Amino acid sequence: MSDNLSRTEGGADILSHTEAGVDILIHTEGGVKTLTLNRVEKKNSLTAAMYTQLSEAVEQAAADTAVRALVFQGHETVFCAGNDIADFLNHPPASQDAPVFRFLRAVSTFPKPMLAAVCGPAVGIGTTLLLHCDLVYAGDNAAFAMPFVNLGLVPEAASSLLVPRLMGYHRAAEALLLGEPFMAEAALEVGLVNRVVPPSEANSLAQRQAAKLAAKPLASLIETKRLMKQGQAAQVAQAMADEAQVFARMLAGPAAREAFSAFMDKRRPDFSKL
Numbered sequence: 001m002s003d004n005l006s007r008t009e010g011g012a013d014i015l016s017h018t019e020a021g022v023d024i025l026i027h028t029e030g031g032v033k034t035l036t037l038n039r040v041e042k043k044n045s046l047t048a049a050m051y052t053q054l055s056e057a058v059e060q061a062a063a064d065t066a067v068r069a070l071v072f073q074g075h076e077t078v079f080c081a082g083n084d085i086a087d088f089l090n091h092p093p094a095s096q097d098a099p100v101f102r103f104l105r106a107v108s109t110f111p112k113p114m115l116a117a118v119c120g121p122a123v124g125i126g127t128t129l130l131l132h133c134d135l136v137y138a139g140d141n142a143a144f145a146m147p148f149v150n151l152g153l154v155p156e157a158a159s160s161l162l163v164p165r166l167m168g169y170h171r172a173a174e175a176l177l178l179g180e181p182f183m184a185e186a187a188l189e190v191g192l193v194n195r196v197v198p199p200s201e202a203n204s205l206a207q208r209q210a211a212k213l214a215a216k217p218l219a220s221l222i223e224t225k226r227l228m229k230q231g232q233a234a235q236v237a238q239a240m241a242d243e244a245q246v247f248a249r250m251l252a253g254p255a256a257r258e259a260f261s262a263f264m265d266k267r268r269p270d271f272s273k274l
Ligand code: COA
Pocket: 041, 042, 043, 045, 081, 082, 083, 084, 085, 086, 121, 123, 124, 125, 147, 148, 151
């Protein structure tokens, strides 16, 4: 087990459980595996090491017959600020095997019910991950954003395909070209989230719904999810592969360099010559 990975099988209640220095908490109980992003001081931004841990956990959940549902959750104040920008600069994902792309493949092909509880900022992959979840519960403080263009990048996680499909082209253009954030109620309206509740209730609601799913016949859940998704599965895989190629190229480009150094220097980026 890696140093900053926690596995608690049964027993302790993850919802009241925090551990300083453990970036991802993993807890399995009653057939529900819960992955808690626990790097609140950095707004739950994700490093390459965290992507690897998450990928392993998701892949194991897919293979483990004792796991019947998977839940992603963060903190009441923040779900996920996307990729850790400093880590991205130091460890840019150069190929399709990079940890971020492995994680995206794992979640986009996860065969069992996958849920998320989202409070506070959900930026970049914090939002695009939700496109692959079956049920999403949001705190009324949730703020979604896909600012890839503002970072000199392009969408990932098949969001270039799935966001226009979900919300229509023009609203997708607002979200993906302008990179404009949208709040929980707007996410509910477009169907990105199932229900909006007070932030203190989001994680427990997701847990209750996951427990309901875990009590159902697993083979029926798996086949039903597969049937619902099979029409677009190949397109999603193709979009993710295409995006990953462009994303990796743009990440090394001058606009991303400028955006990322501006973030690190806490200044506005200057794209006037790019
Ligand atoms: N990568 C690395 N560090 C990040 C981060 C990220 N994506 N998001 C936040 N942090 C760090 C900040 O640098 C800051 O670190 P410091 O305390 O050492 O200065 C700390 O987390 C707190 O962030 P801060 O910006 O002060 O919090 P906030 O509440 O004002 O804003 C966000 C929260 C999420 C809106 C804001 O942090 C943000 O926009 N982050 C970047 C999101 C992004 O562009 N992600 C990439 C998507 S591909």
